[in-house]
Amino acid sequence: MPDYRVIPSIDELCQRPAIAALVPVYGHEAVVAALREATGALRAALANGPAGGASADTAAARIEGDAVRWLAATYQPSLRRVFNATGVIVHTNLGRAPLAGAALDRVRALGGGYTNLEYDLSVGARGRRDVHAEALLVRLTGAQAAVVVNNCAGAMLLVLAALARGREVVVSRGELVEIGGGFRVPDVMAQSGATLREVGTTNRARASDYALAIGDRTAALLRVHPSNFTMEGFTERASLEELVGLGHKFQIPVIEDLGSGLVTLGTGVEPLPDALRAEPSVQATVAAGVDVVCFSGDKLLGGPQAGIIAGRADLLARVRAHPLMRALRVDKLTYAALEATLVEHLAGRATATIPAIRMATMPVEAIAVRAETLAETMRRQGLGAEVIDGVSTIGGGSAAGSALPTRLVALSIEGLSADALESRLRALETPVIARIQDDRVVLDLRTIAPSEDGELTGALAWLSVM
Numbered sequence: 001m002p003d004y005r006v007i008p009s010i011d012e013l014c015q016r017p018a019i020a021a022l023v024p025v026y027g028h029e030a031v032v033a034a035l036r037e038a039t040g041a042l043r044a045a046l047a048n049g050p051a052g053g054a055s056a057d058t059a060a061a062r063i064e065g066d067a068v069r070w071l072a073a074t075y076q077p078s079l080r081r082v083f084n085a086t087g088v089i090v091h092t093n094l095g096r097a098p099l100a101g102a103a104l105d106r107v108r109a110l111g112g113g114y115t116n117l118e119y120d121l122s123v124g125a126r127g128r129r130d131v132h133a134e135a136l137l138v139r140l141t142g143a144q145a146a147v148v149v150n151n152c153a154g155a156m157l158l159v160l161a162a163l164a165r166g167r168e169v170v171v172s173r174g175e176l177v178e179i180g181g182g183f184r185v186p187d188v189m190a191q192s193g194a195t196l197r198e199v200g201t202t203n204r205a206r207a208s209d210y211a212l213a214i215g216d217r218t219a220a221l222l223r224v225h226p227s228n229f230t231m232e233g234f235t236e237r238a239s240l241e242e243l244v245g246l247g248h249k250f251q252i253p254v255i256e257d258l259g260s261g262l263v264t265l266g267t268g269v270e271p272l273p274d275a276l277r278a279e280p281s282v283q284a285t286v287a288a289g290v291d292v293v294c295f296s297g298d299k300l301l302g303g304p305q306a307g308i309i310a311g312r313a314d315l316l317a318r319v320r321a322h323p324l325m326r327a328l329r330v331d332k333l334t335y336a337a338l339e340a341t342l343v344e345h346l347a348g349r350a351t352a353t354i355p356a357i358r359m360a361t362m363p364v365e366a367i368a369v370r371a372e373t374l375a376e377t378m379r380r381q382g383l384g385a386e387v388i389d390g391v392s393t394i395g396g397g398s399a400a401g402s403a404l405p406t407r408l409v410a411l412s413i414e415g416l417s418a419d420a421l422e423s424r425l426r427a428l429e430t431p432v433i434a435r436i437q438d439d440r441v442v443l444d445l446r447t448i449a450p451s452e453d454g455e456l457t458g459a460l461a462w463l464s465v466m
Contacts, residue, residue, distance in 0.1 A: 006055060007039060007042060007043065007046075007056075007063070008056055008059065010035050010036065010039070012060075013039075013060060013063060014031070014035070016064060018068070019031060019035070019064060019067065022034075022067075022068070022071060026071050026075055030075070031071070034067040034068075034070045034071045035063060035067050037066075037070050038062075038067040038070060039063055041066060042059060042063055042066075081430055082094060082431045083430060083431070083456055084447040084448065085432055085434045085435075085443040085445070085447065086434065086435050086444060086447060087392035087393065087408075087435070087444030088392070088395035088447065089359045089360055089393070090298075090300065090356060090394055090395045091395055096298040096299060096305070097300075097302045097354075097355065098355040098356065099303065099337055099355070100302065100303075100340065100341055100344055100353045100355065101353065102340045102341070102343065102344055103303060103304070103336075103340040103341050103344075104337075105340070106336040106337060106339065106340035107336045107340075109336070110332055110333070110336040111332070111336065115332050115336075117129050117132070117331075117335070129329060129335075130147055130148070130320055130325065130329070132335040133146070133338050133339050133342065134146045134147070136339055136346065137310055139346060140282075140342055140346055141263070141282050141283055141286050141293075142283055142286045143286045143293070143310035143311050144311065144313040145313040145316040145317075146309065146310040146311075146316070147308075147309045147316055147319055148297070148306050148307070148308055148309075148330055148335070148338065149307045149308075149309065149329060150305070150328050150329070150330055151305055151306065151307045152257070152259060152296040153188055154307045154328040155294040155295075155307030155328075156188055156192075156257050156294050156307075157191060158322060158324050158325060158328055159255060159319055160189055160194045160220075160222075160255075161192040161193055161322055161324055162318045162319045162324075163315060163318060163319070165192060165193035165194060166193055167194065167217050167218065167219035168194070168195045168196075168213075168219060169189060169194045169195070169196060169220050169221075169222050170197045170210050170213045170214065170220070171185075171189075171197070171199070171221075171222040172198075172199055172205035172210075172223075172224075172237070173199065173201055174201070174203060176196075176198070176224075197213050197218070199213045204237075205236070205237060206238055207238040207243065207245075207246060209238070210243060210246055211246055214250050218252055219253075220252060220254070220255050221246060221247055221253070222256075223240065223254065223255070223256045223290075224257045224259075225257060225259050225260070240285065240290065241288060244288055244289040247291065253291040253312075253315060254289070254290050254292075255290070255293075255294070256285055256294070257294050258280065258285055258293050258294065258295040259299070260279060260295065260296065260299045260300045261295035261299045261300050261301035261308070262276060262279045262280070262281045262300040262301075263281055263283060263301060263345055264281045264283060264284075276300070276394070279300070282310065286310065286311070290311065291312050292309060292310070292311035292312065292315055293310050293311055294307060294308065294309050295308050295310075296308070297334075301341065302341055302350065302355065302357055303337055303338045303341035303342070304334050304337040304338055304341070305334070306330055306334055306338055341354065355449065359447055360394060362446055364404075364405045364406055364407060367407050367444075367445050368407040370445045371408065371445055372387055372407075373453070374409050374443070374453065374457060374460075375387050375409050377457050378409070378457075381460075381461055381464050383412070383413060383463060384411065384413065384414070385411055385412075386410045387407055387408070387409055388407070388408050388410050388442070389405070389407065389408070390407065390437070391403040391406060392404040392405075392444055392446040406446050407445075408437070408442040408443065408444050409442065409443040409445070410441065411434075411440075411441045411442070411443065411463075412441070413463065413464075418436045418441050421441045421463075422434055424463055428459050428462060428463075429459065429462075430455070430459050432459060432460065
């Protein structure tokens with residue numbers, strides 16, 4: 001018979017200093033649950049044979065260790081910080097654009113207390129939340145009005161529901177794209193209640209195709225920016241100016257789903273890399289006469305997840321009044337981060353302060369210096385490390401086909417495959433997300449903040465002892 005008398009009681013275990021230190025972290029009930037779980041495991045082990053010692057001290061130490069591991073595994077948040085060493089700046093799987101320091105400061109300032117989210121300070125009565133960020137967005141984009149919702153797909157759903165429900169929306173067949181996660185533009189349109197009217201062919205759609213499709217049931221002309229793919233060869237696309245002209249002629253709104261949210265001030269303060277020069281900006285789209293434009297807040301704008309609708313005041317009044325507006329609205333933290341991000345753009349500081357813009361404009365020479373430093377440190381620790389040429393990309397459904405020259409650190413451990421090394425990187429306390437290129441694990445420091453270089457080096461040091 002197993003000697004269960006060596007197993008201390010729960011009360012005895014709770015008196016151990018290491019266990020008592022867990023109570024302020026996890027709470028008494030959680031610690032007791034962990035001790036019971038670990039005690040049950042030890043009982044099962046004793047019943048099946050030797051358990052690594054029969055004394056009360058060894059039993060207590062084993063239970064203590066198992067309880068600590070159980071608590072850590074059970075209460076670890078599923079959402080964790082990672083190092084993005086992929087070179088993909090707007091990485092959808094990794095949370096898209098990191099927030100600027102000013103945005104984080106604003107979230108901290110407003111998130112820990114009460115705000116005037118729906119309170120009008122001028123009259124001392126209930127106010128409207130959809131007015132927040134509007135003044136800054138109007139100033140930045142040149143539009144008459146602006147509204148913020150939860151994401152760009154939600155923005156398009158709301159716009160079509162408010163302006164085209166029960167009527168037709170004319171769109172090119174070549175723009176019926178699928179965005180991340182399997183969501184397709186036709187599906188979003190169907191949920192809005194609008195009827196899709198396809199024109200042209202997959203590779204060619206002229207202004208005349210749109211004109212021929214306009215009828216009594218036409219509610220809008222829709223243009224969808226192909227932000228996550230490129231089409232080359234025998235292609236033709238109606239220009240924005242042509243569609244705006246048609247819209248004005250037939251008094252039909254022109255709506256553009258711009259997606260990426262690139263904004264430029266035209267002051268020369270925010271120079272664009274070559275990879276972004278062909279990407280249409282929000283300001284240029286508004287200036288061209290588009291009636292409503294939708295774009296993301298967490299892509300090239302560099303702010304929080306949000307869908308921004310900008311355009312004519314009369315059309316946005318209908319959007320605001322639609323019942324879906326309440327379902328798609330954002331909270332105070334989103335407004336706080338978004339407004340702070342917009343101020344950085346308006347002040348001309350975006351290149352220096354907004355991480356996504358800073359990464360996109362970072363010179364390859366600066367990356368090379370950091371890469372050489374990291375590689376040298378890794379070699380001193382016994383790892384294989386070589387600096388090679390490579391390319392970064394914008395990603396996140398923005399600037400399709402973009403290629404930014406970079407310098408990569410190719411890591412290796414003797415006797416370990418690239419897949420196995422990549423797996424070890426993901427198993428670090430702060431996971432390092434890399435990519436495999438030509439059967440080698442490579443790290444791109446373009447998407448690592450310079451202030452994180454020391455921490456990244458420390459994390460990678462564990463590779464040699466794993």
